[in-house]
Amino acid sequence: MNLRGGCVCGATSYEVKDHPLFTQACHCKNCKISTGSSFVIHTMIFEEDFMLNGKVSSTELPTGSGKGYRAYFCNNCGVYLYCKYAVATGRLAIRTTTLDNPITPQAHIFIKDKDPWIEISNKEICHDTMYDRDKVWPRDSLKRLKEKTK
Ligand SMILES: [Zn+2]
Ligand SMILES: [Zn+2]
Numbered sequence: 573m574n575l576r577g578g579c580v581c582g583a584t585s586y587e588v589k590d591h592p593l594f595t596q597a598c599h600c601k602n603c604k605i606s607t608g609s610s611f612v613i614h615t616m617i618f619e620e621d622f623m624l625n626g627k628v629s630s631t632e633l634p635t636g637s638g639k640g641y642r643a644y645f646c647n648n649c650g651v652y653l654y655c656k657y658a659v660a661t662g663r664l665a666i667r668t669t670t671l672d673n674p675i676t677p678q679a680h681i682f683i684k685d686k687d688p689w690i691e692i693s694n695k696e697i698c699h700d701t702m703y704d705r706d707k708v709w710p711r712d713s714l715k716r717l718k719e720k721t722k
Pocket of ligand 1: 598604683
């Protein structure tokens, strides 16, 4: 079944044709500011699997790594829907809270900036900053990524 989601006013919605590569929560300071929350949860997909209905606007923002990303917002209500990282060619990161059925994160990154009152019970999926993708992503996702980017 395709993943579906959208903004809060209903002007913008989307559909994803294939299952995501990976889902992660980021606790870095920039993600907190841009979401107005304690962390963002992003689901990584291939750009070609993404179908957008409605109009979005976008802007360039900084990342914890310093490389930057472009964030996309509903043109009407301004909800932050998805983004494209400068380092992730051909991929999108959907903000999972905009999905009809949100996905549980497989990793938590930038734990060093995590709000102290948040307790994550599964310490094995927590990373101080960024992780090594080859060690953390499921084998199937690494294989799909390799096939698409070669
Ligand atoms: Zn972040
Ligand atoms: Zn909207």
